[in-house]
Amino acid sequence: QVQLVQSGAEVKKPGASVKVSCKASGYSFTGYYIHWVRQAPGQGLEWMGRFNPNSGDTNYAQKFQGRVTMTRDTSISTAYMELSRLRSDDTAVFYCAREGGDAGDYWGQGTLVSVSS
Amino acid sequence: DIQMTQSPSSLSASVGDRVTITCRASQALSNSLAWYQQQPGKAPKLLLYAASRLASGVPSRFSGSGSGTDYTLTIRSLQPEDFATYYCQQYYFTPTWTFGQGTKVEIK
Numbered sequence: 181q182v183q184l185v186q187s188g189a190e191v192k193k194p195g196a197s198v199k200v201s202c203k204a205s206g207y208s209f210t211g212y213y214i215h216w217v218r219q220a221p222g223q224g225l226e227w228m229g230r231f232n233p234n235s236g237d238t239n240y241a242q243k244f245q246g247r248v249t250m251t252r253d254t255s256i257s258t259a260y261m262e263l264s265r266l267r268s269d270d271t272a273v274f275y276c277a278r279e280g281g282d283a284g285d286y287w288g289q290g291t292l293v294s295v296s297s
Numbered sequence: 298d299i300q301m302t303q304s305p306s307s308l309s310a311s312v313g314d315r316v317t318i319t320c321r322a323s324q325a326l327s328n329s330l331a332w333y334q335q336q337p338g339k340a341p342k343l344l345l346y347a348a349s350r351l352a353s354g355v356p357s358r359f360s361g362s363g364s365g366t367d368y369t370l371t372i373r374s375l376q377p378e379d380f381a382t383y384y385c386q387q388y389y390f391t392p393t394w395t396f397g398q399g400t401k402v403e404i405k
Contacts, residue, residue: 215394217341224399225333225341225384230392239392275340282388283331285352287340 182206184276184288191294197264200291202276209257210234213279216250216261219290220272230279231259266295299324299390303383303397309405316372318400320385325365329389332361332370335382335399344383345370372402380404 187201202214216228229240231250238250249262259276274291277284300323310316320330328348333341343352345361348368358373372379385397 213392217394225386225396227394227396230394241393277341281346282329282391283343283346283352283386284333284341284394285343285346287342290340 182278182286184278184286186274186276186288186291189292189294191296192266194267194295194297196266196295197262198266198293199260199262200274200276200293202259202261202288204257204259204278207278209252210254214250214252214259215277215279215284216248217275217277217284218272219275220269223272228261228274233259263293266293268295268297271295299387299393299395301385301387301395301397303385303400305400306398307401307403309403310375311405312375312377314375314405316375316379316402318370318383318385318402320363320368320370320397322366322368322387324389326368326387326389328364329387329391330361330363330368331386331388332359333384333386334379335384337381341384375402 183205185203190198210233214231218226233252252259271294276288278286302321304319330348332345335341349361360371362369382399382401384399387395
């Protein structure tokens with residue numbers, strides 16, 4: 181069955197970077213786009229960008245341009261999202277989602293990133 | 298940038314009620330709209346895509362309709378497990394996904 185399993189919670193200081201992983205199984209990793217979505221505490225869903233695991237191409241939301249980097253390791257079917265220059269308002273749960281039929285048909289369980297001095 | 302506006306932001310309902318949530322886009326979407334359900338502490342779950350097509354395994358009490366800029370999610374007979382927050386999302390302007398602000402369905 182299709183699964184996206186994300187890395188565990190992180191605590192970071194302001195100005196640091198965080199790299200979240202998303203390991204795919206149960207389907208062809210390079211056959212589907214991966215999106216990253218952020219959810220601040222008590223808030224809604226915010227799209228960060230889309231990643232093509234086959235070509236490595238990226239499309240980032242303007243809000244995160246210059247701070248976000250999406251990559252992959254096809255040998256282990258894992259996508260990564262790195263966010264740099266963290267601020268306290270980056271505290272959120274980060275989700276990866278597979279784009280199937282244009283929408284997010286499978287989602288990771290989420291990774292909580294807490295930013296605090 | 299496209300804006301997605303859901304209404305209401307929250308509602309109270311009883312088990313067995315019919316519930317309707319509306320999503321309005323600032324531009325026409327040509328039915329490129331999805332609905333998600335999110336339980337507290339869980340990832341979003343896809344309910345419908347292409348405005349009205351049920352995702353795999355989703356109960357038939359969920360339905361979607363609409364066209365152009367206006368879309369609706371209906372839950373025919375609310376069940377205890379349906380109390381959650383619901384989000385609409387456009388994917389017409391791919392690769393960008395834009396979500397509504399969410400509608401929280403609470404127990405009356």
